[in-house]
Amino acid sequence: MAVKIKDVAKRAGVSVTTVSRVLNGEKYVKDDLKERVNQAIADLGYSPSQIARSLVRKKTNLIGVIVPDLTSSFYSTILSSIEETASLNDYNLLVCNIIEDIDKEYKYLNVFKEMRVEGIVIMHEKINPEIRSFINALQIPVIFSSVKPADQNFISVIIDDYKAAYDATAYLIQLGHERIGFIGGDMRDVTSGQNRYTGYRNALSDHGRKVIYELIRFGDYKVQSGYQLMSELLEGFNPPTAVFAVSDDMALGAMNCIHDRGLKVPDDISVIGFDGSQLTELVRPRLTSMEQPIHEMGKLTVETIMKLIAGTYRPDGDIIMEHRLVIRDSCNAIDEQIGLPT
Secondary structure (H helix, E strand, C coil), X not given: CXXXXXXXXXXXXXXXXXXXXXXXXXXXXXXXXXXXXXXXXXXXXXXXXXXXXXXXXXXXXXXEEEECCCCCHHHHHHHHHHHHHHHHCCCEEEEEECCCCHHHHHHHHXXXXXXXXXXXXXXXXCCCHHHHHHHHHCCCCEEEECCCCCCCCCEEEEEXXXXXXXXXXXXXXXXXXXXXXXXXXXCCCHHHHHHHHHHHHHHHHHCCCCCCHHHEEECCCCHHHHHHHHHHHHXXXXXXXXXXXXXXXXXHHXXXXXXXXXXXXXXXXXXXXXXXXXXXXXXXCCCEEEECCXXXXXXXXXXXXXXXXXXXXXXXXXXXECCEEECCCCCCCHHHCCCCCC
């Protein structure tokens, strides 16, 4: 049978309270008692339950993380940064990959409650009223990373997605492109769906370009979606000379589709992505992308929620980080392109 704390107390000839104080490193335990307890622990091979100790101390050093899709290069990268920063600060993560399943999210939030996590990081914004009420009732810090839900009670660590999409589109306009395709995300998402689409449209309008609706498609941020939507754009009567995809994964899918059609990036079609994930340097040609500071965003998310847990920080609004355009090899000026075959 497993050795219990009362067995250690009996062996050392002390109370269970004294053993507990020694295990927790508390002061005011006499040296001789401490030595007897440690010897009894060694003799019996006692290993204290971390869960039990956490409950006694009312501190679990656990942070719950809700991720919408770990197959995404963006989410896998930011999660790696979150885990690294948490570990450096003696926190552990409970990571739940919900794959866009709200029912699964509710189940995992109950697990977080049972495990007494000290804070929760959420990386998607499709929270229904039931989930909103649940996380409010937990009375622990909740922070959204890379997204902003409609509920203003929650703090987010984000970039200005509207401005980032505007700047990405403006760059293609500066290269002389008139027919700029758009491969967008889920329009139920305010942050990465609506805001990026609005940025694209307004950039076109502000620079005297028409919004050509047959060059606009919406998907789910994944590689396969980018491939399919690019295929649809190429099958149109007058395909685009440049495409803005709102995730690097979809940009990669679009580039693969262009290649499979016997065309070249950027000689025939320029492609720009969004996120600045590790994919940008792995594909050929290297992908020009509107970069989010992914690693810094993950680090700042953890640092902020730790301050919230400690009660040393009172946010007065969202934390807006800077985006930047990283120019690589996937975009050409319109006069440098060979042009699509007729």
